[in-house]
Amino acid sequence: MYNVTINGKDVQIAEGSTILDAARQAGVSIPTLCFLEHRAPLGACRVCVVEVEGARTLQAACATPVTDNMVVNTNSRRARQSRRTVIDLLLSEHEGNCQYCDRSVDCELKEIAHDLTIEAPEYEGERVPSVLDTSTPGLIRDSGKCIKCRRCVTVCNEVQQIGALFPQYRGYDTVVGPAFAMDLDSVACVQCGQCAAVCPVGAISEASHIEGVWRALDDPEKHVVVQTAPAVRAALGECFGYEPGTLVTGKMVSALREIGFHAVFDTNFTADLTIMEEGTELLMRLKAALTGKAEGYHGPSALPQFTSCSPGWIQFAEYFYPEMLPNLSTCKSPQQMFGALAKTYYAEQAGVDPEKMVVVSVMPCTAKKFEATRDEMNASGYRDVDYVLTTRELGRMIASAGIDFRSLPDDEMDAPMGLSSGAADIFANSGGVMEAALRTAWELVTGRELPTGNLHVEPVAGLAGIKEASLVIEDPLPDWSFLDGVELKVAVAHGLGNTAQLIKEIKSGQREYHFVEIMTCPGGCIGGGGQPRMTTDEVRRKRIAAIYREDEGKELRKSHLNPQISEIYERYLKAPLGERSHHLLHTKYVARQVV
Amino acid sequence: MVRQNNQCAEEVDQVKLAELDRFIDERKDVKGLLIPALQRAQELFGYLPDEVIRHISRRLDIPFSEVAGVVTFYSFFSTVPRGRRLIRVCLGTACYVRGGQEVLAALRHELGIEVGQTTEDRLFSLEIGRCFGACGLAPVVMVDDDVHQRVKPARVRELLASYREEENEEHETDLVTEGVAE
Ligand code: SF4
Ligand code: SF4
Ligand code: SF4
Ligand code: FES
Numbered sequence A: 001m002y003n004v005t006i007n008g009k010d011v012q013i014a015e016g017s018t019i020l021d022a023a024r025q026a027g028v029s030i031p032t033l034c035f036l037e038h039r040a041p042l043g044a045c046r047v048c049v050v051e052v053e054g055a056r057t058l059q060a061a062c063a064t065p066v067t068d069n070m071v072v073n074t075n076s077r078r079a080r081q082s083r084r085t086v087i088d089l090l091l092s093e094h095e096g097n098c099q100y101c102d103r104s105v106d107c108e109l110k111e112i113a114h115d116l117t118i119e120a121p122e123y124e125g126e127r128v129p130s131v132l133d134t135s136t137p138g139l140i141r142d143s144g145k146c147i148k149c150r151r152c153v154t155v156c157n158e159v160q161q162i163g164a165l166f167p168q169y170r171g172y173d174t175v176v177g178p179a180f181a182m183d184l185d186s187v188a189c190v191q192c193g194q195c196a197a198v199c200p201v202g203a204i205s206e207a208s209h210i211e212g213v214w215r216a217l218d219d220p221e222k223h224v225v226v227q228t229a230p231a232v233r234a235a236l237g238e239c240f241g242y243e244p245g246t247l248v249t250g251k252m253v254s255a256l257r258e259i260g261f262h263a264v265f266d267t268n269f270t271a272d273l274t275i276m277e278e279g280t281e282l283l284m285r286l287k288a289a290l291t292g293k294a295e296g297y298h299g300p301s302a303l304p305q306f307t308s309c310s311p312g313w314i315q316f317a318e319y320f321y322p323e324m325l326p327n328l329s330t331c332k333s334p335q336q337m338f339g340a341l342a343k344t345y346y347a348e349q350a351g352v353d354p355e356k357m358v359v360v361s362v363m364p365c366t367a368k369k370f371e372a373t374r375d376e377m378n379a380s381g382y383r384d385v386d387y388v389l390t391t392r393e394l395g396r397m398i399a400s401a402g403i404d405f406r407s408l409p410d411d412e413m414d415a416p417m418g419l420s421s422g423a424a425d426i427f428a429n430s431g432g433v434m435e436a437a438l439r440t441a442w443e444l445v446t447g448r449e450l451p452t453g454n455l456h457v458e459p460v461a462g463l464a465g466i467k468e469a470s471l472v473i474e475d476p477l478p479d480w481s482f483l484d485g486v487e488l489k490v491a492v493a494h495g496l497g498n499t500a501q502l503i504k505e506i507k508s509g510q511r512e513y514h515f516v517e518i519m520t521c522p523g524g525c526i527g528g529g530g531q532p533r534m535t536t537d538e539v540r541r542k543r544i545a546a547i548y549r550e551d552e553g554k555e556l557r558k559s560h561l562n563p564q565i566s567e568i569y570e571r572y573l574k575a576p577l578g579e580r581s582h583h584l585l586h587t588k589y590v591a592r593q594v595v
Numbered sequence B: 001m002v003r004q005n006n007q008c009a010e011e012v013d014q015v016k017l018a019e020l021d022r023f024i025d026e027r028k029d030v031k032g033l034l035i036p037a038l039q040r041a042q043e044l045f046g047y048l049p050d051e052v053i054r055h056i057s058r059r060l061d062i063p064f065s066e067v068a069g070v071v072t073f074y075s076f077f078s079t080v081p082r083g084r085r086l087i088r089v090c091l092g093t094a095c096y097v098r099g100g101q102e103v104l105a106a107l108r109h110e111l112g113i114e115v116g117q118t119t120e121d122r123l124f125s126l127e128i129g130r131c132f133g134a135c136g137l138a139p140v141v142m143v144d145d146d147v148h149q150r151v152k153p154a155r156v157r158e159l160l161a162s163y164r165e166e167e168n169e170e171h172e173t174d175l176v177t178e179g180v181a182e
Helices: A019-026 A077-093 A108-115 A151-159 A194-198 A210-218 A230-234 A236-240 A249-259 A267-291 A311-320 A322-327 A334-350 A367-373 A391-400 A422-428 A432-446 A478-483 A496-507 A537-552 A563-573 A579-585 B014-026 B034-045 B050-060 B064-073 B093-097 B100-111 B153-181
Strands: A002-006 A009-013 A049-052 A070-073 A139-142 A166-168 A175-177 A204-206 A223-228 A263-266 A357-363 A387-390 A466-472 A487-494 A515-519 B085-090 B124-129 B141-143 B146-148
Touching: A002 A019, A009 A019, A019 A049, A019 A070, A049 A077, A077 A108, A151 A166, A151 A194, A151 A496, A166 B064, A194 A204, A210 A223, A210 A357, A210 A387, A210 A391, A223 A249, A223 A267, A223 A334, A230 A249, A230 A267, A230 A391, A230 A422, A230 A537, A236 A391, A249 A263, A249 A391, A263 A267, A263 A334, A267 A334, A267 A422, A267 A432, A267 A478, A267 A563, A267 A579, A311 A322, A311 A367, A311 A496, A334 A357, A334 A367, A334 A563, A334 A579, A357 A367, A357 A391, A367 A387, A387 A391, A422 A432, A422 A537, A432 A466, A432 A478, A432 A487, A432 A515, A466 A496, A487 A496, A496 A515, A563 A579, B014 B034, B014 B050, B034 B050, B034 B064, B050 B064, B085 B100, B093 B100, B100 B124, B100 B153, B141 B153
Parallel strands: A002 A070, A223 A263, A223 A357, A357 A387, A487 A515, B085 B124
Antiparallel strands: A002 A009, A049 A070, A139 A204, A166 A175, A466 A487, B085 B141, B141 B146
């Protein structure tokens, strides 16, 4: 341990830590722009400079390791001036228009400028021209607002290992973006929105659907229904000043009613349905693999089966692992299952003309905006999902409707697609889909409850990049006797870089599994590209814990026991993987060319 | 939704591409092969066609955006074909000592391009040459096969003008010919 003095406060900190780490520990805040948690510091923006006793020049706090007995002053005149100059220069190039900017409430540049009491332009610089990139369904990029901090580059290349973004050209002409500063649709981008999640300014954001949703709500002809993804309830509160990890499910339902949706449903319902379909699919694949035939099953039999609820992962596989497409579960994501059923099953029950129905989803995700536009997502005969709002967009809609969110009472979702089990809630967390599937599959096969302790599968929970578990099946029901003694092996990865690593090990034969869960975003959907900013690991942990609380607080914790699920099979779908399911709930994938 | 990126790909010389592949294969384990591969490609093709950049991205398994980032960072990479006239400035010892650098600076200024680049009208490309064996008459500038001796920076504009005129004349002749043909 080193002893470091920061602004007169002593802290003990491990060797290898940076001045920034020490400052945070000492409760001293240093502004940063290019810095990203867990990533090698770039030291590029120089906004974090501090005075180190004995050093001639100012040091970048994010990139300078502490030494024993180091004495640091973050607040010398020279450090303040230097920081100011950095921000003055950035502002002189910045094509800013805060009053119209999506980030006006949480812009890091604006906040630092404010804190440094920058009140007038110091330099007259040439402004970076504002070129809008609206080429993709999920994201909007505005080059004029980009301050070239490269956080998006780090996330896209290192965390997600996609490499869609990179600095192009040099000097003043530098543009951070796709090859040759072309639009995002000209490179392999999976629309995960992790770039938008880390951008400190308004240079990358989701393509807004807010206006479209208001228009639908204002149209007396339209019947507008809404579904909310599990991860939204653990993060929406942050838009209204709640601590990360505050569950606001009931208030969210009230707010959606006040906004004027005709029915408030739950994507959780179709998450439970996904477990029925995907769990059955897994058992069929196992049967085909272990016994050579699975009567009545016509789907692919490749193992391991990969989950298919995360649209960024789907596109990642379509681009980079086309040979693995037969391994992807044919199940649509819960969002798309919901859309297809809303305009068929629910429309029939409610006596609503599906043509006049508008399906809105609220998602923690930007890739869901892309998913809803996929050509094949029209199983109902209409566009299954019409609009996709991010958690952030819903926050803005609630505010603009003049709703005092904090004082709302709790309300409940509507039937027949509003009830869900705790297994559906945990779809929001990395490892949650796996746990939910095991809760049901285990019970279907053995007739007994999953024996892992409070129904959790600890080894696949949490923030480790790649997680695995195995369970030996003993004494199965007669139908599943071929599984007797089989060691069921599962793995979970989140973040596409971790996913690439896991797939590499699977392909090389180093690891072998029956079932693999992939989520595109670090931490799972709770860390999605559409969640309130900034999602750090601390925030991820709090949201994850909240989701497990939601699950544990429910009587109903297994998908197959959800009475609305039994009802939809009885009245409409008949059986998992049945004729109607096949048409409405399952899908196909396409190989895509990377370059 | 799926945009086929290279549907309009230019026809690329397969022999040169094979040569590039050989270059890459011979250095399989070399770290930092990107820049050498791009340089070799530019030598082979005269510039870096889009399809060749994509090919390098695929072969080296480096994202297209990163490869493009490197191509656009260094001025000696060009993504446009060579100009109709290749200007080579000798920077051999004799030419260097007798003001070759200044001549080069004047050309860069006059043409508005860097070494390795091509003017937007695709008339001129600018490169540095090795000794042309005319050291007694340094500094030497070659435009295609024409040798210009004892070039002075102040005369560079004149020198370029003569080629521009020539080009215009050819162009006009073309138009006239077309007119006649119609
Ligand atoms: S990015 Fe920040 S500083 Fe720039 S216009 Fe938006 S809110 Fe203002
Ligand atoms: S959305 Fe994801 S893949 Fe696309 S540029 Fe952003 S980080 Fe990269
Ligand atoms: S787009 Fe945002 S994250 Fe990326 S370099 Fe620009 S300001 Fe930074
Ligand atoms: S945050 Fe330290 S240099 Fe950018």
